[in-house]
Amino acid sequence: MRKIKKLLVANRGEIALRVMRTAKEMGIRTVAIYSEADRNALHVRFADEAVCVGGPKSSESYLRGEVIIDVCKELGVDAIHPGYGFLSENAAFARMATEAGIIFIGPSPAAIELMGSKLAAKAAVARYNIPMVPGTEEAITDVEAAKQIAQEVGFPILIKASAGGGGKGMRVVENVESFEQQMQTAVSEATSAFGDGSVFIEKYIGSPRHIEIQVLGDTHGNIVHLFERECSIQRRHQKVIEEAPSAILTPALRAEMGRCAVNVAKACAYVGAGTVEFLVDENLNFYFLEMNTRLQVEHPVTEMITGLDLVKEQILIAEGLPLGFAQEDLHINGHALELRVYAEDPANNFLPDIGRLETYKRPQGPGIRVDDGFEQGMDIPIYYDPMIAKLVTFGKDRAEAIAKMLRAIEEYQITGIETTLSFGSYVLQHEAFVSGNFDTKFIERYFTPEALQPPFEEGSQEIAAVLAAMLLNDRKPAVVETASSAPAATSNWRRNRLN
Template sequence: MSKINKILIANRGEIALRVMRTAKEMGIKTVAIYSEVDRNALHVRFADEAVCVGGPKSSESYLRGDYIIEVCKRLQVDAVHPGYGFLSENAGFAAKVKEAGIIFIGPSPEAIELMGSKLAAKAAVAKYDIPMVPGTEEAITDVEAAKRIATEVGFPILIKASAGGGGKGMRVVEGVEEFEQQMKLAVSEATSAFGDGSVFIEKYIGSPRHIEIQVLGDTHGNIVHLFERECSIQRRHQKVIEEAPSSVLTPSLREAMGRCAVNVAKACDYIGAGTVEFLLDEKLNFYFLEMNTRLQVEHPVTEQITGLDLVKEQIYIAEGKPLAYRQEDLHIYGHALELRVYAEDPSNNFLPDIGRLETYQRPQGLGVRVDDGFEQGMDIPIYYDPMIAKLVTFGKDRQEAIDKMLRAIDEYQITGIETTLSFGTFVLQHEAFVSGNFDTKFIERYFTPEALQQKPEEATEQITAVLAAILVDRKKPAAAVIEGANEVPRHTSNWRKNRFR
C-alpha cells in the first residue's frame, strides 16, 4: 500500500474544490492547476499550492497533460485526481501518469480505453449475458450496408458515435429515406468531436428512462454497487436533474441491475469509482448503454443516500486499501435530489448566458448541500462548461427531498445572468415528476418557455399579500419588508420579546 501525501487535482471549479475538501480532511496536501482566466478562482485559493498551466482555452491549460505531469514531478506530487471532464477519461494521460511513477486516482489506462469505445465495451461485457439494445456489434462505415441493417432492426433507429458521449455524433432516424443523410452527419460530427468517425446502429427506444449504477472496485478484486441514480431529466442528451434512488425500481429490479453493473466492472477489471449506465423502457426492461470511467457530476446524491464519501473511497482504493464493506453491508437511507445550476437561459433553448454574478447567495439549512466554485462578483468564463453549482437536497423520503429542493431554489439568489433555477422549480412542481411518471422526453413533452413566465394574477396576489402584511403589522416599517432595503431600524428586532417565550 502507498500512502498519499500530496494530490494534484487536474481540474477546476466545484469538482476541484470537492476533491480538495476531502483531501484536507484526510491530512493530504493539495495542488491546484489553473488557467489565466481562473487566476482568482476559489479552488486556486483553497489549495496548498497552485500553478498556472496556460491560457484560457482548455487546450492551452487543463488539457496539457505532459505539462501537468511536469508540475507533479516538480512539486513532488504523489497522485493525480482528474475529476470529471478534461483528462479524466483520457487513457493516454492515465498511462503517462503511471509511467512517471505517480498514482492515477482512477481506473487503469486499459479499462479507460476499453470502456471509452462503446462497441469494445459491448464486446467485453457480452460474456456476462448483459441485456443489450438490438443493433450492430461493430463499427460500420458502408452507408448501404448500414441501411440494410437498420431496416432489419426496424425504424426508428439511433446512429451513435462509438468514441463519444454528451449527444455528439448521435442521430435519430425515423425512416429509410433520411438514413443516408443522417449517417453522414453523424460520422462528420463524430470525426470533428472525437477524431474518430466510427458509428454503430441501435434500435431507438423512444421514451426510455436513464438509470445509472454507481460501482466501486478495489485492487483486491472486490467490486460493489452503491445503488442507482435516476437521470432522465435532460436537455440535449445532458442531465439537469438527478435523484437517488429511482422512483420506479423495485427491489428485485434494483438487484438485477446492480448485479449487471458489477459484472460490467468485472469485464474490464475495474478499479476505483465508475458508473454503469442503462436504458429502462416503459415495460421496465433494461439495456446496457455504456460505462463512465470516472467520478460522475451527480455523485453527491449517492453519497447522501449511502453515507459514503466517494472521493475518500477513491483515495483509499488508490492507496491499495481494500473496500471496508461488502455488498450486503450497503443500504439506501432516505432520498436525494440534485439540480445542476447552469448559467443558461431555459426560456431561450437553454443557451449559455455568460456574465457576472451580481448577486450570489447560497441556500442553507438542514438537508441542503451546495457544491460550487463561485462567489458574488465573479464572472462565468465563456471557455468552460457553464455549470455554476450543484444544488443537492436530502430528505427521509422523496417528497421531503422535493420540498427541501423547492425551498432551496427559492432561497438561492443569483442575479446578473439567467440560470436553470426556475426550470428546476417547474420540473419539481410538475405532476409527471411528482408522480414519478416521466422519462427522457420530459422537456420535449411538457416544457415551454412560457411555463416560466409568472401569470399576472399570481403577481397581483403576491403584491396584495405583501401590502396586507404591512397593514397588519403597523409597527414594522416598510423598509423592513421591501427587498433591497439598506437600513432596518433597531427597534424592529423581535429578539428581546421572543427570547423568553
C-alpha cells in the same frame, strides 16, 4: 500500499474544491492547477499550492497533460485526481502519469480505453449475458450495408458515434429514405468532435428512463454497487436533475441491475469509482448503454443515501487498501435530489448566459448541500462548462427531498445572469415528476418557455395605471396601497428578474 501525501487535482471549479476538501480531511496536501482565466478562482485559493498551466482555453491549460505531469514532478506530487471532464477519461494521460510514477486516481488506462469505445465495451460485457439494445456489434461505414442492417433492426433506429458522448454524432432515423443523409451527418459530427468517425446502429427506444448504477472496485478484486441514480431529466442529452433512488425500481429490479453493473466492471477489471448506465423502457426492461470511467457530476446523491464519501473511497482504493465493506453492508437511507445550477436561460433554449454574479447567496439549512466554485462578484468564464453549482437536498423520503429542494431554490439568490433554478422549480412541481411518471422526453413533452412566466397578480394593472399617471403628471410616485400590494409571495426567480 502507498500512502498519498500530496495530491494534484487536474481540474477546476466545484469538483476541484470538492476533491481538495476531502483530501484536507485525510491530511493530504493539495496542489491546484489553473488557467489565466481562473487566476482568482476559489479552488486556487483553497489549495496548499497552485500553479498556472497556461491560457484561458482548455486546450491551453487543463488539457496540457505533459505540462501537468511536469508540475507533479517539480512539486513532488504523489497522485493526480482528474475529477470529471478534461483529462478524466483520457487513457494516454493516465498512462503518462503511471509511467512517471504518479498514482492516477481512477481505473487503469486499459479499462479507460476499453469502456471509452461503446462497441468494444459491448463486446467485453457480452459474455456476461447483460441485456443490450439490438443493433450492430461493430463499427460500420458502408452506407448501403448499414441501411440493410437498419431495416433488419426496424425503424426508428439510432446512429451513434462509437467514441462519442453528450449527444454528438447521434442521429435518430425514422425511415429508410432519410437514413443515408443522417448517417453521413453522424459520421461527420463524430469525426469533428472525437477524431473518430466510427458509428454503430441500434434500435431506438423512444421514451426511455436513464438510470445508472454507481460501482466501486478495489485492487484486490472486490467490486460492489452503490445502488442507482435516476437521470432522466435532460436537455440536449445532458442531465439537469438527478435523484437517488429511482422512483420506479423494485427491490428485485434494483438487485438485478446492480448485479449487471458489477459484471460490467468485472469485464474490464475495474478499479475505482465508475458508473454503468442503462436505458429502461416503459415495461421496465433495461439495456446496457455505456460505462463512465470516472466520478460523475451527480455523485453527491449517492453519497447522501449511502453515507459514503466517494472521493475518500477513491483515494483509499488508489493507496491499495481493500474496500471496507461488502455488498450486504450497503443500504439505501432516505432520498436525495440534485439540481445542476447552470448559467443558462431555460426560456431561450437553455443557451449559456455568461456574465457576472451580481448577487450570489447560497441556501442553507438541514438537508441542503451546495457544491460550487463561485462567490458574489465573480464572472462566469466563457471558456468552460457553464455550471455554477450543484444544489443537493436530502430527506427521509422523496416527498421531503422535493420539499427541501423547492425551499432551497426559493432561497438561492442569483442575479446578473439567468440560471436553471426556475426550470428546476417547474420540474419539481410538475405532476409527471411528482408522480414519478416521466422519462427522457420530459422537456420535449411538457416544457415551454411560457411555463416560467410568473403568474399574473391581481391588482398589478391598477398599480401600473397609477404609476403611469404619476409619470404623465411629472409627479414622484408615492406608495401605492392596494389589496395586492402587501409583501406577499413572490418567487425568488421573479425577484431576481426585477433586480
